[in-house]
Amino acid sequence: xxxxxxxxxxxxxxxxxxxxxxxxxxxxxxxxxxxxxxxxxxxxxxxxxxxxxxxxxxxxxxxxxxxxxxxxxxxxxxxxxxxxxxxxxxxxxxxxxxxxxxxxxxxxxxxxxxxxxxxxxxxxxxxxxxxxxxxxxxxxxxxxxxxxxxxxxxxxxxxxxxxxxxxxxxxxxxxxxxxxxxxxxxxxxxxxxxxxxxxxxxxxxxxxxxxxxxxxxxxxxxxxxxxxxxxxx
Numbered sequence: 001x002x003x004x005x006x007x008x009x010x011x012x013x014x015x016x017x018x019x020x021x022x023x024x025x026x027x028x029x030x031x032x033x034x035x036x037x038x039x040x041x042x043x044x045x046x047x048x049x050x051x052x053x054x055x056x057x058x059x060x061x062x063x064x065x066x067x068x069x070x071x072x073x074x075x076x077x078x079x080x081x082x083x084x085x086x087x088x089x090x091x092x093x094x095x096x097x098x099x100x101x102x103x104x105x106x107x108x109x110x111x112x113x114x115x116x117x118x119x120x121x122x123x124x125x126x127x128x129x130x131x132x133x134x135x136x137x138x139x140x141x142x143x144x145x146x147x148x149x150x151x152x153x154x155x156x157x158x159x160x161x162x163x164x165x166x167x168x169x170x171x172x173x174x175x176x177x178x179x180x181x182x183x184x185x186x187x188x189x190x191x192x193x194x195x196x197x198x199x200x201x202x203x204x205x206x207x208x209x210x211x212x213x214x215x216x217x218x219x220x221x222x223x224x225x226x227x228x229x230x231x232x233x
Contacts, residue, residue, distance in 0.1 A: 008219065020226035026215050027186050033220035034179040039070070040217040041175050042186055046197060047211040052166040056204040059172070060165040062143040063196040067185040068160025070178035073113035075157055076100065078121040078139075083150050090151040091158060092116070098124055104131060112137075116145045116153050136165070164197060172197065179217055190215070194230055 015029055027042075034040040050057040076094040077087035078101075087095045094100065094112060101124050103109045115132060117125045117139040125132075125139060132138040139145040143163045147153050164172045176189040194213070201209050210227035 008221065015221050015223050017224070020224050020229075022229050023187060023190060023225055024183070026223040026225045027183050027190065029223045030186075030215050030217050030220060031179055031183060033223075034217035036217075036219045038218075040179045040219055041070070042177055042179060042181075042215060042217050043173060043175050044190060044193060045212075045214045045216070045222070046172040046174075046194070047213075048166065048170050048172065048197075048205075049208045049211050050166070050170055050202060050205045052168070052170050054204065057202045058166065059197065059200050059202065060140070060142050060163075061196060061200050062145075062161055062163045063192060064156050064159055064161045065176060065189040066192055067177060067181060067189055069162060069175050070181065071175075073157055074111065075154055076112040076115050077150060077154070078115070078117040078125050079150060080118075080121070083118050083148070087116075087150045087154060090154040092150075092154050097121060101125065101128055104128055110135070110137075114145065114157050115139050116147070116150065116157070118148055118150065119146055122146060136163075162193070164193065164200075176215075191230075 014032055021029065030042055048059060050059060052058055074093040077084070077092040078097060079087050079095060080097050084095050105128070115125070115137050122139070129138060144153055144156065162174050164174045166172060174193055176193055177186050198209070210230070213225040213227050213230065214222040215225060216222040
């Protein structure tokens with residue numbers, strides 16, 4: 001196991017690993033332990049009581065966080081004709097069709113954070129599944145990235161839309177902003193994300209749905225939140 005740095009060890013002393021904190025306390029601790037020289041990202045890690053290997057227990061969706069993420073995402077849009085023009089006018093960073101797919105395949109080009117596509121372009125995008133899929137970049141109707149409403153999709157992404165989805169261990173990892181946001185904005189974003197995840201609970205899920213919830217800054221220790229005390233206004 002790698003040896004932790006002095007700053008991390010000092011920060012870790014502020015967090016009681018045996019305690020399940022309330023949301024406000026946890027965010028407070030995350031901000032106290034975000035001591036890096038850059039503006040650290042604050043992330044939420046949510047372990048769910050589901051089995052993502054079964055299609056009826058998948059949890060996936062997207063939400064526009066009230067205060068954004070603090071990062072402006074580069075958007076690649078696969079579209080043609082009027083929809084391509086709509087994408088350009090809405091502020092897409094890259095717009096194209098087969099030539100963009102070829103650029104990704106032949107040049108290993110990934111200068112983008114999100115891929116959006118019109119439904120008619122999924123035949124082209126589908127050929128990139130093995131490349132985009134493992135990177136979490138494949139467009140999906142559930143996350144609003146396969147759509148005819150291209151302008152709205154781009155605007156939401158630029159405004160701070162985040163996608164949440166299970167990894168292979170049934171955990172969701174999602175950023176909720178930067179340490180510079182301060183406690184109030186981070187709590188708002190946290191609550192919005194958790195409410196969306198709870199609403200997305202599959203009917204097939206049995207037992208406790210929120211198994212564990214942890215928040216942490218990029219370089220700081222994880223702070224565990226009591227799932228039983230998460231409430232929404």
